[in-house]
Amino acid sequence: MMRNVPVLNPKQHKATAFVWLILIAVISLSSYAAVPLQAVLKTEFPEDPNANDGLSFRVLCYHDARDNLRESFQTWPERGALETSTLIEQFDWLKENGYHVVSLDDILTARKGGAKLPSKSVLLTFDDGYLSMYTRVFPLLKLFNYPAVIGLVGEWLEESKEGKVFYGDRWIARNNFVTWPQVREMVTSGLVEVASHSHSLHKSAISNPQGSLPSAAITRIYNPQTRHYENDVEYIARLRADLGRNSALIERETGKKPRTMIWPYGAYNMLGVQAAQAEGMPIIMTLEAGGNTPDQPITRIRRNMLVFHDKVSDLKRNLLQPASYDGNEQPLTRIVAVDLDSLYDPNPVLQEKKVGELIERIKRLQINTVYLRAVADLDHDGKVDAAYFPNRHLPVRADLFNRVAWQLLTRAAVPAETFYAYVWLPVDGFELPSEQFPNRQVIKDIYEDAAKNAPRIGGLLIGEGIDAKVNPDENLASFTRELIATFKVHQPYAFTALLIPAAALFNDIAGNNAFPSFASLLKQFDFVTVAIPQTIDKSSDTEHSLEVLMDKVTQTPGALNSTAFLLHTAHEKTLVPSEQLASQLQYLQQNGARNFGYYPDQSANDHPLFTDIRPAISLQTNPGQKP
Structure with a gap:
């Protein structure tokens, strides 16, 4: 069937016909004679300023x-x-x-x-x-x-x-x-x-x-x-x-x-x-x-x-198309954060089963970002004492980060080019098996080992646990620049994100000089991820906190483009109802948030419930948009 061809002026028609006559003679394109070269109008997109x-x-x-x-x-x-x-x-x-x-x-x-x-x-x-x-x-x-x-x-x-x-x-x-x-x-x-x-x-x-x-x-x-x-x-x-x-x-x-x-x-x-x-x-x-x-x-x-x-x-x-890392607006991000502790099992068969269940869940959720917490606190004392990747200083519980990140890219990501598996690492709180003090070089070694022992890492999330109370200070901001430089030797295309508790953001705006300004953090990192705690007794309390938080973030021009909001799925040991979490995610989107998600995902227990959370987080559904 002949395709519809826009009307050409005589000059265009003559030039196009000439091209086709020569092409037919040079490379025997007789098979395309029934498909005329379609004339294309000049682009209406803004020109590249450079x-x-x-x-x-x-x-x-x-x-x-x-x-x-x-x-x-x-x-x-x-x-x-x-x-x-x-x-x-x-x-x-x-x-x-x-x-x-x-x-x-x-x-x-x-x-x-x-x-x-x-x-x-x-x-x-x-x-x-x-x-x-x-x-x-x-x-x-x-x-x-x-x-x-x-x-x-x-x-x-x-x-x-x-x-x-x-x-x-x-x-x-x-x-x-x-x-x-x-x-x-x-x-x-x-x-x-x-x-x-x-x-x-x-x-x-x-x-x-x-x-x-x-x-x-x-x-x-x-x-x-x-x-x-x-x-x-x-x-x-x-x-x-x-x-x-x-x-x-x-x-x-x-x-x-x-x-x-x-x-x-x-x-x-x-x-x-x-x-x-x-x-x-x-x-x-x-x-x-x-x-x-x-x-x-x-x-x-x-x-x-x-x-x-x-x-x-x-x-x-x-x-x-603008370059990915030149400060232009980032794409929409939907995040599920996973503790690799929840996937570990001493039985490799059972562990692989858990990994498979997570991969299938992420694929069905149709999101584009997963934070993988790649360290472990085996004795629950608040200190990191094992890792899920080969490294020089910590015991390796299992080479699990590499496996999960690659499975996400090859099985859950559609398309893989726009899917990002982050490695989530703390800056402090390491407990080493020897008497060696975890100084800066040791921590840099751990970051380097995480980067080089897992191919195609989409991003690096730097921060303590989601319940951390410590605010980042200027020394931490300086050290994170060193960590990023070390990491990017092996993962030069990775995004960077800093995890901060929501309270730190309020302290910043209140004028706490010990805390780097929110605006400066947005310049240093591709994303700043704000960890948001939950309340159980009154869901309206959390929604009020979200309202105040969104108001604070929007005080910095353009901040919503590179601020991610990470909601906790539990309050202490009590799980937040799935419908409540979904409602909170929808509230964030309704009020202008571009990047949001939750932590931790418990695929084994289906929490949050897939049927409740998917409409609120999937990039395919766009819930709660304002008319």
Whole structure:
């Protein structure tokens, strides 16, 4: 069926027809003759304020281009694949709407003080080295005169007697990928630069005794036979060996050593960045969204990924999307906080059953954030004396945080890109098994171990228990900056949040000079999470407290964007009725709260009741909105 095409003026019609005639001749696109290129009006969205500064640029990340995309998914589903005609539409839209596709050399020249970039500069990248890069994309690059970067996985380009390569979790035909003669032809054209996408890191690796399989590039591999976790020296050596091998392979086949590292799945840490730099690749590309302004280092180039359902309207949004961490308004957050104590069981089978029940509950709640309290107080003396992750100073009760966080991302998160599993750690109150005093370095070690022993942590929540009475002071604020810096070496993309009791917020506004201002905390952290106690006798007392609290928060302009409200589900040892908790969450939303949730969730006891709490917290229902 022919799609409706808006009326074009003669100039537009002539240009579009010309493009299509050449495309048909160059790459035999007769199959698309019945699907005319749809004309797209210029975007109505606000322009990027940095688009014309001569230094800023955007990067688009593509993967595969296919004919009959939907049908191909029956045998080879690939989220990053686009219909070839869609790619043509996007390339044509870029040209018609004033975007200038630039090369990596253009960007580096501008960064070094040379010729400025043109307005609305865009760099094109194509990951994985699919055969379509040569058969479909390369002809388009020549037609539009667009330069591009291609990221190659060395392991997938190797020849084997069986003619197959291991891709993800299965074997596929080697001829799904480009050949080295084809790569050399593209490089010789001057349009294509080759980057490393690793040699053998584009796959999973075992990260814990339960068998979780995150990206090999960020995983401290666990050996089930020896029960040994990869240490720093072994991890870095593995990365450097892999990156060095791929660089040597690319140099041997193309005559040019790659200067750019594109991390598989966009998963990286600063140790990986240092390994890439040591192997001669100072340019690092990620999958963090947003533009690259002059202050964005080349060791962390942001890219927006296009996927199978993205049309021109999605391309426009990608080209205007603000960076995730530049102070712009954060997305809505719905939070469930979980004590890992409630999931622990000395019987691994029973423990895995509890984990599964939690994962299913979170999935059905349809929220996007889970705080996981990753330490334990075994003797209930108010001191932390065990952890749920491998570390240098505390006994490990079980490697549970890694398991739960990964299961949330792979089973409960839809989509995974907008789901955040936080590790929740205290700053004080550690009780070590030796006489070693828990000084700042020890605490930093614990934070570092939490960060490096669990891949893809969405955020770090810093704070004591939800019932803590101690207010953060200036010394604490200073120390938390050190903890965040240590943590982000291994989790550079993680959000940060500070947990404070509601009483501390009142003390701040009352003029307590020992407490950092609420406004300063909002600047230091992505979120400030306010822990709200409960009353049982009169639910109206809590609602009155919420009213006063909301009034206090709104006194700071913009505070609701990055303030989260965390309601306790119990008062001392008495559980708060589920309907009361749901009513409180609805009250928060009705009065402008963007980020809220509850603690603790007790999935084993269905508290709060799923039927009561889901309508109040799910991102799918939007309860209690004002008319």
